[in-house]
Amino acid sequence: MARAGEAIASADWRTRIPGRLNRVAFAGHAKLFVHPAYARLVNTEPYVKRLIPVLIVLFVLALGGMRVIVLFEERDVIDVRARAQIGLVARALASDLLSGDRLPSMTEPSELVQGRLENLLPARATAMERSIYVLNPDGMIIAAAPDPEGVVGRQLGSIIGFGQPLTTLGQLAGVLAITLPDGEDVLAAVHHNAARTASVAVIQPYSGVFADWRRTVSREATIFVATSVVLVILGFAFHAQAARAQEADAIYAETQSRFHMALRRGHSGLWDWDLARGTLFWSPSMFEILGIVPRNRLLSVADVSELVHPEDLDLLDLANALVTAGSGTVDQEFRMRHADGHWIWVRARAEVVSDREHEPHLVGIAVDVTEQKRLQEASRMADLRLRDAVEAISEAFVLWDAGNRLVLCNSKFQELYDVPSELVRPGTPYDAIIRSGTRPEITTSTALREAGGPESVSVEARIADGRWLQISERRTKDGGFVSVGTDITALKRNESQLLENERILTATVADLRQSRQKLERQAQQLVDLAEKYALEKEKAEDANRVKSEFLANVSHELRTPLNAIIGFSDMMLSGVFGALGDRKYAEYCSDIRQSGEYLLGVISDILDMARLEAGHVELDIEAIDLEQMVGGILDENGADAEAAGVALVAEIDDRVHLFGDRKALRQVVGNLVSNAVKFTPAGGSVQVECRRRGENVFFIVEDTGIGMPAAALSKIGQPFEQVQSQMTRSHRGSGLGLAISRALVDLHGGQMRIQSAPGVGTRVTVILPRRPRIETGGIAAA
Missing domain, CATH: 3.30.450.20 (PAS domain)
Structure with a gap:
């Protein structure tokens, strides 16, 4: 090639x-191959970084040492020059001031001597804090410059100290460095005239001698510090630049690493084809x-x-x-x-x-x-398998997308709806297929919407050839929907037979209603008999036992047909063998089921009461977590309370446990809460409390309902007793709930107390021992 x-x-x-293309940005990974000097610079850079600070320190030390030597040499020169100037000034003044034909008197201070001194002073003779004194033979100052005030009349010894060799030797002592009594270091010289009748003293402090030198030192120190700071800043700048370059190299290396990692994770590779050179x-x-x-x-x-x-x-x-x-x-x-x-x-x-x-x-x-x-090949094969599976099912199947366009259908759908073959292709609008095909006649429709899910629609339709279809449609997650049509012609043919069966079942239900009424009358008669013969204890116990046995037998006999009635009504409502047809039939079946369930509940209460009165109930004692048990009861009655507009509130002490029969105590509390919700009007409240007081546990159920008169409290808790009022007449019940609850409380050795007032509400308190004792409690009215 x-x-x-x-x-x-x-x-x-x-x-x-x-x-x-920015070649530097593109070919950064090849820089070490193209520029080998860059690699050498990178390798030597750490040594250069260490060497630069050492060089800066050596340079600063050398520069500082050299300037210190120069300044101290200059100081020695200034000291020698100052000594020479002091000696010359003293000699010149002694020669000019103390010689001549008409000398003033040198024994006492006078203006003539002061004026002669000021006239003979050379230029800058008193510069740099230099002081000049004219002395008499006794060493007293008779004239002074530049400031005679406070000095004239004093002894020179009081200024420079007594016993100094300058006062006796004069010029023979030369210029001496002495320390004044006040501690100040000075240079001093004294010159006598030839007759030793007067002398001149020159004193200059070292501060004045080295004033200019100190300013030079300050200036040199400032320049040295500034130079050092600049060098340090340059050193830091070099280090910062080197660190930045090192950080940039690290960032570049990290970027390259991540770049190659991203390519590797993405199963990707970078290409650079140099078309001119033919390399990649x-x-x-x-x-x-x-x-x-x-x-x-x-x-x-x-x-x-x-x-x-x-x-x-x-x-x-x-x-x-x-x-x-x-x-x-x-x-x-x-x-x-x-x-x-x-x-x-x-x-x-x-x-x-x-x-x-x-x-x-x-x-x-x-x-x-x-x-x-x-994956594309696998998707294609899966699509083929899906189409084969859809084609193989016996029902009519069609799938539409979110835009109501055809996605997939089988030949059964095309056959039942008589859709032309040219329209059976993906993307065909729903309206086009409906217009071209045969539209079935819809007779019934049922729409169901799942909570948080798609909508489901089920319809029954009749097509042109007389066949019946059950069409079920369901929304898909992407907004489309799927439709499945099932042939239900055979089910429709059995509909007439089902209607006849329904008529027979209706007659049976009517007979059961009559039987229920008869049972209610018999139950009332039994209650009357129990009240009538209550005074005769032995006869009452025999009658009560006979009644209990009779109710148990009758209830057992009634439960079997009631279970059949409830079961068959549920089957008819669910449409197991097909729809009932007219909507009234469904309503009748619902009434039958509700009435049967109510009658079954009454019979169950009667059985429970009969077993309690016959003494056939044995407690299954176990440890009970009251918070968990009461919470479950509140959850069960929550829906009814919410539907009735009643607030349900609970206050339960933490870690309250009780030993008793779980099922029995649950039935007691459940009956009390259910009655409180039932007889509390909308806007009222029911409060449930569970407290431990010593070795007893208190269950308190208090409502803001209709309440009861005081005369009715004595009958509450007796079997089949109900307080009749305008509100209670609208609620059905056997009147056994409180009686069963009282009997179960008695079995646990507890008590039940009821407090109530019309229009105020009712408060029921159940007191149970934490460990049951088989004692007969009671029910007290307050």
Whole structure:
């Protein structure tokens, strides 16, 4: 294969290439190969960073030491010069002031001596804090400059100290460095005249001698500190720049690492095809995709062509096509040979760009799409299997998308709806199929909406040939819907037979109602007999036992047909064998089921009461968590309370436990809460409390209902007793709930107390021992 550069050498790449490539940004990973000096600089940079601070410190120390030496040498020169000037001034004044024909008197201070001194002073004689005194033979100061005030008339010894060699030796002592009594260091010189009738003393403090030198030292120190600070700042700047460069290298390395990691995780590889030179650069992830050990990241076109499937792509033809068509992008899928011999699918996306030298490059990525190809094939096979499965079912099946367009249907749907074959294709609108096909006649429709789920619709329809269909439609999660049509012609044929059965069942229900009324009258008669013979204990116990046995037997006999009535009414309501037809039938069945359930509940209460009175109830004692038990009861009555508009409130002490029969105590509390909710009007409240007081547990159920008069409290808790009022007449009941509750409380050795007032409410308190004792409690009215 010829080089790609030779194939496109005649093309004008500068006019065809749409963009420019920043080669530094693109070829950063190859910088160490192209610029080896950069690698050497990176290697020596740590040593340079350590050497720079040492050089700065050495330079600062050398500069400081040199300036200190120069300044101290200058100080010595200033000291010598100052001594010479003091000696010269003293000698000159002694010579000029104390010589001449008409000398003033030198024994006492006078203006003549002071004026002569001031006239003879040389220029700058008193500069730099220098003081000049004229002395008489006794050492008293008779004239002074520059300030005679407070000095004239004093002894020189009081200023420089007595016993100084200057006062006796004079000029022979020269210029001496002495310390004044006040501790100040000075230079002093004394010169006598020839007759020793007067003398001149010159005193200059060291502070004045070295004033200019100190200013020079301050200036030099300032310059030295500024120079040192600048050097330190430069050193820190170098370190900051080096640290920034190191951080930039670390960021670059981290970026490259993440970039290659992203390519590796994405099963992608970077391509850079230098079209002019015919070489390709691959990222490490590209070698990993093909399972090749990277010996050199720069590959020739021939090396890559050997890996590409010849039926999918020719690299040379691709380069020529880019030049001929003037297109700057490539997006193509092709196969490449893996290292272990199998083929993988690769999708390459690239763009032709040029670098700063205007050399053309095809730069982009290659993504391993082998798994995507496999999934596409698996999806295609799954679609074929789905179509075969839909075609194989016996019902009419059709699937619509969110836009009411056909997605999939079977031949059964086409046959039943008489849809033309040219419309049975994906994307056909729903309206077009309905207009072209045969629309069935819908007779019944039922719509069901699941909580938080899609809507389901079930309809019965009759088609033109007389057959009946049960059509069920359901919304899909994407907004479309699926429809399934089932042939129910055979079920419809049995409908007449079901209607006849329903008539017979209705007659049976009427007979059962008469039986129920008879049983209610018999129950009332039994209650009257119990009240009538209450005074005769022995006869009453016999009658009560006979009554209990009779009720138990009758109740057992009634429960069997009632279970059949409830079961058959449930079957008719659920439509197990088909719809009932007229809506009234469903209402009748619902009434039958409700009446049967109510009668069954009454019979169950009668059985419970009979078992309690006969003494056949045995307690199953166990530890009970009252918070859990009462919470369950409140949950059971919550819906009824909410429907009645009654607030249900509970206050239960923590960790209250009781030993008793769980089922019996649950029945007691449940009856009390249910009655309180039942007889509390809308807007009222029912409060349930559970407290422990010593060894007893108190259950308190208090409502804001209609209440009861005091005369009725004595009868509450007796079997079949009810308080008749305008509100209670609207609520059905056997009157056994409180009686059963009282009997169960008695079995636990507890008590039941009722407090009530009309229009105020009722408060029922149940007191139970934590460990039951078999004692007869009672029910007290307050």
